[in-house]
Structures are given as structure tokens and as C-alpha cells.
Amino acid sequence: MGNSEGNNKKVAFHTLGCKLNFSETSTISRNFKEKGFDVVGFNLEADIYVINTCSVTEHADKKCRQSIKKVQNINPNAFIAVVGCYAQLKPEEIAQNLGVDLVLGSEEKFNILDHLNNLEKNKTPEIYSCEISEVSRFDSSHSEADRTRSFLKVQDGCDYSCSYCTIPLARGKSRNKEISALVKETEEIAKAGIKEIILTGVNIGDFGRSTNETFFDLIKALEKVEGIERIRISSVEPNLLHNDIIEHVSKSKKILNHFHIPLQSGCNKTLAKMQRRYNRELFKSRVDKIKELMPDAFIGVDIIVGFPGESDEDFSDTCNFLKDLDASFYHVFSYSERPNTKSAEFENKVPHNIISERSKELHKLTEEKQLSFYKMHRGEESMVLFESSKKDGLMFGFTENYIKVETEYNPNLVGKIIKVKLLDISENGNVKVKFL
Numbered sequence: 001m002g003n004s005e006g007n008n009k010k011v012a013f014h015t016l017g018c019k020l021n022f023s024e025t026s027t028i029s030r031n032f033k034e035k036g037f038d039v040v041g042f043n044l045e046a047d048i049y050v051i052n053t054c055s056v057t058e059h060a061d062k063k064c065r066q067s068i069k070k071v072q073n074i075n076p077n078a079f080i081a082v083v084g085c086y087a088q089l090k091p092e093e094i095a096q097n098l099g100v101d102l103v104l105g106s107e108e109k110f111n112i113l114d115h116l117n118n119l120e121k122n123k124t125p126e127i128y129s130c131e132i133s134e135v136s137r138f139d140s141s142h143s144e145a146d147r148t149r150s151f152l153k154v155q156d157g158c159d160y161s162c163s164y165c166t167i168p169l170a171r172g173k174s175r176n177k178e179i180s181a182l183v184k185e186t187e188e189i190a191k192a193g194i195k196e197i198i199l200t201g202v203n204i205g206d207f208g209r210s211t212n213e214t215f216f217d218l219i220k221a222l223e224k225v226e227g228i229e230r231i232r233i234s235s236v237e238p239n240l241l242h243n244d245i246i247e248h249v250s251k252s253k254k255i256l257n258h259f260h261i262p263l264q265s266g267c268n269k270t271l272a273k274m275q276r277r278y279n280r281e282l283f284k285s286r287v288d289k290i291k292e293l294m295p296d297a298f299i300g301v302d303i304i305v306g307f308p309g310e311s312d313e314d315f316s317d318t319c320n321f322l323k324d325l326d327a328s329f330y331h332v333f334s335y336s337e338r339p340n341t342k343s344a345e346f347e348n349k350v351p352h353n354i355i356s357e358r359s360k361e362l363h364k365l366t367e368e369k370q371l372s373f374y375k376m377h378r379g380e381e382s383m384v385l386f387e388s389s390k391k392d393g394l395m396f397g398f399t400e401n402y403i404k405v406e407t408e409y410n411p412n413l414v415g416k417i418i419k420v421k422l423l424d425i426s427e428n429g430n431v432k433v434k435f436l
Helices: 019-034 058-074 085-089 091-095 109-115 167-171 179-191 215-222 243-251 268-274 280-293 312-324 352-376
Strands: 010-015 038-040 048-053 079-084 100-104 126-128 149-153 196-200 230-233 258-264 298-305 329-334 381-391 394-399 404-408 417-425 431-435
Touching (some): 019 196, 048 058, 058 079, 079 109, 085 091, 091 126, 149 179, 196 215, 352 417
Parallel strands (some): 048 079, 100 126, 149 196, 258 298, 404 431
Antiparallel strands (some): 381 417, 417 431
């Protein structure tokens, strides 16, 4: 049924949600290019629009619906395909949006070229959203967007059952490719001239469950790939971030001193209701261990505010814990009730206005934490990988420990790792640099 030859047809992509989605969109985009499609920006007129969705929050669902309306305004005759997590969880809801032609769930999104129907609009949307219990395939993916950093998908799915989360319903059980296959993919990334990879997945610390390997085995193998100079580890659950991993990173010449660890609450009572697999004491011990071995490490932390039953006292408990924690940045999320989760049935829902007030308080704290971290490193020398994006005549890059820097745009710096001295903080909140 699917005419998968582009014949210079134009395709545009839009990604909502996480870095994992970003890496998958990038791979799907390359598949379209191989079939002769021209990839254009999402704001431009195209023959087909592909929206890769997230469903972590109600806001993410809303963004998808807004994106569908947007492309209809650009080209009402375009073929619209919606794929990914929201498509997996609520395919019928998406199909009710005017103009949608194709809805593909988690297992089927990589087969999108088989379902294009010569790009003729469907009277009723075609839906291919498999039973999530059947999702067992692992589709490799990595991004090559700006040729400087690549998000490498190393794991998918999750076997945890946090009471607020739909990801196991959207992506299935934890699974991964063998380390040997991921090493080969990393070698291909290196051949493209990309110097930094960011390891992404749903629960990457759980890597190896389907292949009888470990995340520790993986990072040691990827370090040996020639051409890759920097490896960043994305979000790892605190109970899976073992001391041997932390110790190894502290000695590694390639794995950067940058950690992202989801906490979700600084109150043990709330953590238990969330069905998280640790308490705040274990979390603090991980942060303390990182800072003991790598005082310069950047530590980003996820927090959810307004979880059902979170009292003023519980929130105060979280705030005090976060103020004392030696973290560099807090990613603050307002609790969003998701269907088919245990927390949706919980009583004592926190009113939206209180959630908003708590969110503002934590956003203020995270600004203070990040500013303090940046100021602490003023005057130091650091290695920065410069990226291709350009805004207001400036270009940007990140130090090993994830300090964002800016300087005047120079195309010769793109993709290069340059030694700089960190100066003052700019009005944009980034750090100015002097080249050494």
C-alpha cells in the first residue's frame, strides 16, 4: 500500500518530548532521505508532515494537537502522520483531529514509509497502534542534526511501575541491542565526524536486561571507539547509578563529569507513594559520592511538584532537601494526571494554583543554583565543543561539565573542541569565553 519513493516530495518533522524521541525522529528522517524525499523545516510547506509525540504530560498531548492545526494552516492538502507515545496511548483521540491521515504506535513508527498510501489523504485515519505487551523490537536510532553531537539510543522501554508514569504503557518492557551492535553504530557516528555522543533511552541504567550485559559494560566498550572524544550519560535512576560507575567516570578521559539523576521528590513519604525505588538518603549519598570524586561535576535533577497528597509540610521538606543538596540544576515539572496510572486514582489532589506557586518557588531555586555553579567556575580553563546553531550573531557550546557558553559566531569553530577561559555571565545567562 505504501509508495515509499519520494520523487522530490517534501517531508517535514516535528519532535515533542525527550532526547530519545529526537534521536528516533532523526533516524526516521534519514530513512525518508534515502527514499528520495527532501526534508524541509516544519514551518515550511511540505507534502507530508510527521509529528513524533510525547505523552508524559497533558501539556505534551496539547502541543501535538496544536502542531496538527499548525500544519493544516500551512498546507491543508498535506498528508499528516502522528507517531510515538501519544499515538500509542490514545490513537483514537488523535484520529479525531481533523486532517490526520495516519496514526502509528511505538512498534510501527519506524515502518512509516510502508503506510504512506501515495500521500493521498485518507477519508478516515488509518491506525496502527499495537498492543504494548507485544512491543519487543528494538529499533536503533541516533541523531546527526548539527554534526557536532549525537544522541545515541542505547535502551528502550521500562520495567518500573512508578505510580504517575505512562512510559511503560507507551514503550513496553526494557530492552536493548547488544553492546557489539551499539559499538558499530558509534563507529558510524564517529565516521560522520561527530565527536560527542549522548547516551539516551527510557531507563538506561537498566541496560542489558534483554542481552545479559550491564550499563557499566556498555560505557567501557564505547570509550574504546576511536574518533569519539566525549561521552555524556543522560538520565540514570539513582538506585542504578552504582558507585563503580561513578568511580569509573571520575577516572575516564572520555566520559564527562555531567550527571542527570531523577529525584522527583525530596520527601520520603511522597517517594513511597510514587513507588520510586529509593529514598532521599540514597539519592543524597549518590550526589555526595559524585562531588567527592568530581567536585566540578554538573548534576541535573528532575523534580515533580504537586503530586497527589503533597502537603505544605511535604513540599517544605522537599525544598529544604533541595537547598542543601549539592546539585547544579533542577528540572521542575508540575504533576500531570495521566489516565491508566495509579496516581490518577489517588485522593487529595493538589489545586492547580498551589502547584503553580510551588513550581515558581523551585524555578527560582534552580536559577540560584545554576548561577552559583556558573560563578564558581569563572576564571577557569575548560574545553568547549561548539555547535552549529546561530542566534543573534552568537554561537554556543558546552564545557565538559555542561556550562553553556556563547561567543561571536564563527563557522570555523563548528564541531571543534577548543580550549577557553570562562569569563562573566552574559545577559542571556550563558558564560562568555576568551580563547586560549
